Amino acid sequence: MSSGAPAEPAVEAAGVEEAAPGTRSGLLRRALGLLAPLAGLLLVLLLAAVTTPGFFSGDVLRLVLFQAGLIGVTAVGQTLVLLVAGIDLSIGAVVGLTTVIVASHTLGDDARLGTGILLALAAGLAVGVVNGLLVVRRQVPAFVATFATFVLVQGVITAWTRGAPSGNIPDALSPLGTGRFLGVPTPAWVFLGVALLAGVVLGRTGLGRRIYATGSNARATALSGVRTGWVVAGCYVASALLAVLAGLISAGYIGYVDARLSRSLDLNSVAAAVIGGIALTGGRGRIGQTVAGVALLAVLLTWLRQLGAGPGAQLAVSGAVILLAVWLQSSGWTVRSPRRNKRTDGVR
Numbered sequence: 030m031s032s033g034a035p036a037e038p039a040v041e042a043a044g045v046e047e048a049a050p051g052t053r054s055g056l057l058r059r060a061l062g063l064l065a066p067l068a069g070l071l072l073v074l075l076l077a078a079v080t081t082p083g084f085f086s087g088d089v090l091r092l093v094l095f096q097a098g099l100i101g102v103t104a105v106g107q108t109l110v111l112l113v114a115g116i117d118l119s120i121g122a123v124v125g126l127t128t129v130i131v132a133s134h135t136l137g138d139d140a141r142l143g144t145g146i147l148l149a150l151a152a153g154l155a156v157g158v159v160n161g162l163l164v165v166r167r168q169v170p171a172f173v174a175t176f177a178t179f180v181l182v183q184g185v186i187t188a189w190t191r192g193a194p195s196g197n198i199p200d201a202l203s204p205l206g207t208g209r210f211l212g213v214p215t216p217a218w219v220f221l222g223v224a225l226l227a228g229v230v231l232g233r234t235g236l237g238r239r240i241y242a243t244g245s246n247a248r249a250t251a252l253s254g255v256r257t258g259w260v261v262a263g264c265y266v267a268s269a270l271l272a273v274l275a276g277l278i279s280a281g282y283i284g285y286v287d288a289r290l291s292r293s294l295d296l297n298s299v300a301a302a303v304i305g306g307i308a309l310t311g312g313r314g315r316i317g318q319t320v321a322g323v324a325l326l327a328v329l330l331t332w333l334r335q336l337g338a339g340p341g342a343q344l345a346v347s348g349a350v351i352l353l354a355v356w357l358q359s360s361g362w363t364v365r366s367p368r369r370n371k372r373t374d375g376v377r
């Protein structure tokens with residue numbers, strides 16, 4: 030396959046119809062795409078105000094913003110993978126692996142933090158490459174490939190830590206997890222920066238058009254000259270590297286290694302993206318929708334914690350929310366922008 034063809038024909042061949050951002054139709058689609066998660070967010074906020082009067086205190090709101098930052102960084106990576114019709118179930122394992130590598134290499138020494146971060150990035154890159162190769166070269170279903178990677182990495186983490194909290198994280202990393210800027214937790218600012226960057230790439234660049242086209246109709250996009258394998262693999266690598274960033278945030282916040290705390294990020298990253306309206310079938314959705322989904326999920330999980338719900342109840346609620354979002358998508362209740370043409374069996 031040649032790589033010199035422009036992205037625009039690929040989008041057309043794949044049957045992607047995207048309204049121009051400045052047109053009335055485009056603005057309407059964006060507004061409607063955000064309506065459902067924002068309505069859900071408003072409902073949860075009202076319920077939280079009634080059932081937990083202290084929910085809007087400064088400490089609780091900062092916890093919501095921290096949750097949004099940690100989940101949001103991973104949700105952006107998950108969004109990229111979902112847009113190419115994949116899924117990444119290894120995110121939580123990469124987050125845990127990052128904390129283990131940083132703690133094991135630095136032993137709490139600030140002077141060794143830079144090298145520890147580079148090693149964590151290298152490990153995340155390796156996981157992303159393995160996921161991409163399994164999906165693209167070996168044609169392993171994304172669910173199976175990334176779940177196998179999750180089991181492998183989680184096994185290594187458990188063997189290394191013996192399943193117990195351990196290790197020391199350098200104090201120099203703590204501002205990334207516990208710091209504040211203008212009263213807002215640093216992780217929320219990191220998430221905002223990552224989301225803005227991803228939004229620009231997806232909405233304003235040829236790479237973004239290739240991602241949408243690959244998720245909409247990989248065969249037609251490949252026939253038009255785009256190396257879809259590189260696009261898919263790149264999304265898995267980006268997801269893994271963002272998981273490393275989330276791992277650094279988690280390590281800076283906790284201050285030690287506890288891999289159990291990151292296991293829910295796989296489900297939460299999927300939940301946030303799908304709640305926002307990102308299609309599990311690929312090719313549809315925007316980063317703005319993911320941001321709305323992250324806000325809803327962060328408020329929901331924090332509210333459940335304030336009600337005294339344990340990890341099991343939070344997990345059950347996250348699963349129920351995913352089922353509801355998928356049902357709404359399959360029922361046609363969500364806006365499809367960009368949307369796929371009915372013809373998906375070749376070049377038009």
